[in-house]
Amino acid sequence: MVDRKTVAIKGGGRIVLGQNVHSEAKWDITQALHGEIADFRIYWNGDTWELEVRTVEEDAVAQMVEKKPKGYPIGLASWHTTADGCGEKTPQYLLTLCNEDSFTCSDGSCIKIDKRCDEQVDCLDNSDELSCEIIHVPLGYSVDLPPPSLDASSLNLMIDLDITSVRKFDLVGFMVHIDVIQRLTWRDARITYSNLKAGYFNNRAMATGEVWRPHVRIQDGTFSPTNVITRSEIFQVNREAPPLEDDDTRTGEDRLYDGAEHRIRIEEIYTVEFMCQFGLLMYPFDIQTCVFYMNITNIQDFILANGGANFTGERASLEYQLLDQQMLSLEGSRAVKICRVQGGTASSWADYLFSLQWCNFSAD
Incomplete structure (x- = not known):
C-alpha cells in the first residue's frame, strides 16, 4: 500500500503526493513528485528542483533558487518563475508535510503551532521566533482617522x-x-x-x-x-x-x-x-x-x-x-x-x- 502524504504548498494549493516523502529523504534523479492537480509536478532537473504547472493558457515553471540535492524541497525557499502571469518573479513558497495544527520550520521540520512566537526557540533554525510582530496594518491605513464604526454606533x-x-x-x-x-x-x-x-x-x-x-x-x-x-x-x-x-x-x-x-x-x-x-x-x-x-x-x-x-x-x-x-x-x-x-x-x-x-x- 502506498503511503500518500499531503504536501501543502503555501502560496499555491494543497498537493497530494504518491510517494513516501519525508524531509530527510535522499533525492532520486528518476523520481518526480506528481500531484492530483492535472499537469502538476515537482522534479529534479539535474541542477535544482523545478516546479511545473501546465494549463491551457500557458506553462508555468519555477526553479528553486537554493541548490538542495540531498533532500526533497521541503520547507521555505525562494523560487524563480518564468511565466508572465506569475507576478513576482522570485516568490517564496513553503512546501510542508506538517498538518494544519503545526508550524513548519524553514528547514521543513514541524512543531506545534502554539509554540510559534512563544519567546522560546523550538526550531533548530530559530525560524519559529522570527517575524513575530503581532500587529499588521493594511495598505492605505491612516493613523489620523479613528477606527470605523462597526454597528453605526460610537x-x-x-x-x-x-x-x-x-x-x-x-x-x-x-x-x-x-x-x-x-x-x-x-x-x-x-x-x-x-x-x-x-x-x-x-x-x-x-x-x-x-x-x-x-x-x-x-x-x-x-x-x-x-x-x-x-x-x-x-x-x-x-x-x-x-x-x-x-x-x-x-x-x-x-x-x-x-x-x-x-x-x-x-x-x-x-x-x-x-x-x-x-x-x-x-x-x-x-x-x-x-x-x-x-x-x-x-x-x-x-x-x-x-x-x-x-x-x-x-x-x-x-x-x-x-x-x-x-x-x-x-x-x-x-x-x-x-x-x-x-x-x-x-x-x-x-x-x-x-x-x-x-x-x-x-x-x-
Missing part, C-alpha cells in the same frame, strides 16, 4: 487610571506630582493580529506610530498646561475570539485574528506635574481638592466603557492624607456631570475631570 473606548504614588505634594508651591499608569482600550477593525496568546501580557508590542491611538491632553484645574513625563508605553492585545480561516495563498502559517473581535490596549506609565489652587483659609484644619482634566483631542464622539480611577500607593504624607479619588465625565460646557466613569457616557468633547481630595491630619 467607538467604545475605555480609560482607566492607577495612581501608584504621590511623588510630591508642595503646599507652598501649589504643585502636585503623581505617578500614573494609564490604560486606553479600544477595537480597530482595520488591523489584523497574528499569533495571539491568551491574556494581555503575552501579546505585547512596542508602541508604534503606524496604529491610531487616542491622544490625551492633560490640563490642571485652571485648564493650564501640565508637565507630563512619560516613563514607558506598550501596546497589548487581548485574544477574545478564534483565528481566521487559513489561506493557502499566503506563504506563512501564522494564525491571523480579526481586529474587530479583539481589544487593543496601550498602557502608559507617566508622571504628571500640575498646579493645584489650594484654599488655605482654614489651614491647618482644611480639606483640599485638586483636579486635572483629560481631553481626547483626536476623536469627537465615543462611548466610555467601564473606566475608573484607583489609588494603589501610600495615602498618608507628613501633613495630609488622600481621602478619595474619582473620575467624572464633563459635558461640552465643561460642567461636571455627577456620575463616576464606571458605566457613564462621555460627552462628544471627550473631557474628563480627575479629582483628588486631601485632608490635613489636623482636620480629623
Whole structure:
C-alpha cells in the first residue's frame, strides 16, 4: 500500500503526493513528485528542483533558487518563475508535510503551532521566533482617522487610571506630582493580529506610530498646561475570539485574528506635574481638592466603557492624607456631570475631570 502524504504548498494549493516523502529523504534523479492537480509536478532537473504547472493558457515553471540535492524541497525557499502571469518573479513558497495544527520550520521540520512566537526557540533554525510582530496594518491605513464604526454606533473606548504614588505634594508651591499608569482600550477593525496568546501580557508590542491611538491632553484645574513625563508605553492585545480561516495563498502559517473581535490596549506609565489652587483659609484644619482634566483631542464622539480611577500607593504624607479619588465625565460646557466613569457616557468633547481630595491630619 502506498503511503500518500499531503504536501501543502503555501502560496499555491494543497498537493497530494504518491510517494513516501519525508524531509530527510535522499533525492532520486528518476523520481518526480506528481500531484492530483492535472499537469502538476515537482522534479529534479539535474541542477535544482523545478516546479511545473501546465494549463491551457500557458506553462508555468519555477526553479528553486537554493541548490538542495540531498533532500526533497521541503520547507521555505525562494523560487524563480518564468511565466508572465506569475507576478513576482522570485516568490517564496513553503512546501510542508506538517498538518494544519503545526508550524513548519524553514528547514521543513514541524512543531506545534502554539509554540510559534512563544519567546522560546523550538526550531533548530530559530525560524519559529522570527517575524513575530503581532500587529499588521493594511495598505492605505491612516493613523489620523479613528477606527470605523462597526454597528453605526460610537467607538467604545475605555480609560482607566492607577495612581501608584504621590511623588510630591508642595503646599507652598501649589504643585502636585503623581505617578500614573494609564490604560486606553479600544477595537480597530482595520488591523489584523497574528499569533495571539491568551491574556494581555503575552501579546505585547512596542508602541508604534503606524496604529491610531487616542491622544490625551492633560490640563490642571485652571485648564493650564501640565508637565507630563512619560516613563514607558506598550501596546497589548487581548485574544477574545478564534483565528481566521487559513489561506493557502499566503506563504506563512501564522494564525491571523480579526481586529474587530479583539481589544487593543496601550498602557502608559507617566508622571504628571500640575498646579493645584489650594484654599488655605482654614489651614491647618482644611480639606483640599485638586483636579486635572483629560481631553481626547483626536476623536469627537465615543462611548466610555467601564473606566475608573484607583489609588494603589501610600495615602498618608507628613501633613495630609488622600481621602478619595474619582473620575467624572464633563459635558461640552465643561460642567461636571455627577456620575463616576464606571458605566457613564462621555460627552462628544471627550473631557474628563480627575479629582483628588486631601485632608490635613489636623482636620480629623
